[in-house]
Amino acid sequence: MTRPGTKAHLHRYLDFGRDALLWKLDGLSEYDVRRPLTPTGTNLLGLVKHLSGVEAGYFGETFGRPFPEPLPWITDDAEDNADMWATPDESREDILGLYGRVRAFADATITELPLDAPGRVPWWPDDRAGVTLDAIIIHVTAEVHRHAGHADVVRELIDGAVGMRVGRENMPSDDRNWWTDYRNRLEQAAKTAAAAAASSEAAVGPAGDDGAAPASDG
Numbered sequence: 001m002t003r004p005g006t007k008a009h010l011h012r013y014l015d016f017g018r019d020a021l022l023w024k025l026d027g028l029s030e031y032d033v034r035r036p037l038t039p040t041g042t043n044l045l046g047l048v049k050h051l052s053g054v055e056a057g058y059f060g061e062t063f064g065r066p067f068p069e070p071l072p073w074i075t076d077d078a079e080d081n082a083d084m085w086a087t088p089d090e091s092r093e094d095i096l097g098l099y100g101r102v103r104a105f106a107d108a109t110i111t112e113l114p115l116d117a118p119g120r121v122p123w124w125p126d127d128r129a130g131v132t133l134d135a136i137i138i139h140v141t142a143e144v145h146r147h148a149g150h151a152d153v154v155r156e157l158i159d160g161a162v163g164m165r166v167g168r169e170n171m172p173s174d175d176r177n178w179w180t181d182y183r184n185r186l187e188q189a190a191k192t193a194a195a196a197a198a199s200s201e202a203a204v205g206p207a208g209d210d211g212a213a214p215a216s217d218g
Contacts, residue, residue, distance in 0.1 A: 006115065006134075007110065007115055007134075007137075010115075010134065010137045010138065010141065011107075011110055011137070013141050013145075014110075014137060014140065014141045014144060017141060017144035017145040017148045018051075018103060018144055018148075020145075020148040020151075020152075020164050021047060021048065021051070021144065021147060021148040021151050022048070022096070022099075024044055024148075024151040024152065024154070024155045024161075025044050025045065025048070025092070025096075028044070028155075028158065028159075030092065032044075032158050032159075033045045033092060034046075034085070034086055036085075037153075037154045037157045037158065038154075041081070041084065041085065042084075042150055042154055043084075043085055043086075043154065044151055044154055044155065045085070045086045045092060045095055046083075046084040046085040046086060047084075047147045047150060047151055047154075048095050048096065048099050049073070049083055049084070049085070049086055049090075049095050049098075049099075050083045050084050050147065051099065051143070051144060051147060052071070052083075052095070052098050052099045052102045053071050053073065053074040053083050054140060054143055054144075055102045055103065055105075055106045055140060056069075056071060056074075056102045056105065056106070057074065057123075058106075058121070058136050058139065058140050059105065059106035059109040059110070059136065059140070060105065060106075060109070061122060062119040062120060062121050062122075062131065062136060063109055063113060063117065063119040063133070064119075065109055067102065067105055068105075069098070069101070071083075106140075109133070110133070110137060113133050114133065115132065115133050115134040115137075116132050116133070116134065117132060117133040118130065118131070118132055119131050119132065119133065119136065121136075148164075152164070160176075
């Protein structure tokens with residue numbers, strides 16, 4: 001039996017991840033919200049675009065409530081990773097506005113259906129396609145928080161801004177010198193550990209040889 005308040009509790013964690021992702025775009029230029037910061041092209045606006053498709057699908061088609069707007073970048077004939085970046089003719093306002101509408105649509109599904117409402121994820125294998133709303137909320141929450149973590153790293157690479165909330169309440173310090181000293185300490189610890197490992201490997205030698213002299217036959 002589901003405990004009272006469980007749905008609100010799950011929904012709150014989903015919203016926490018959504019909000020953390022969105023404020024990572026605050027105050028950035030058009031270039032910075034779009035530019036790829038990893039070898040695989042991770043970028044802030046692309047993460048929002050991607051999650052628009054994720055929430056529209058999981059809270060829509062899964063429960064027979066398709067999102068009313070076409071999302072051409074998630075169709076079967078879309079090019080690879082089309083949902084992971086914003087084209088020049090897709091404005092920031094377009095993508096953020098879409099995510100706002102998708103979020104309201106998903107919230108309606110969460111509000112109107114019971115947690116044990118059955119659904120089917122058509123893009124999952126048949127043996128696991130049958131789901132319930134509570135499982136989908138958990139699944140989407142995990143994905144949203146995963147991408148919020150990506151956004152956190154990308155934003156730090158852009159201008160050094162960090163934290164899960166506005167004001168960085170979850171960070172131990174706002175002092176740039178503190179962070180420089182902290183990073184240097186970690187760098188030194190990594191070098192020390194690597195040197196110790198290399199020394200240990202040299203002592204053991206190839207194929208497990210510990211370097212000891214062979215025993216005398218006489």
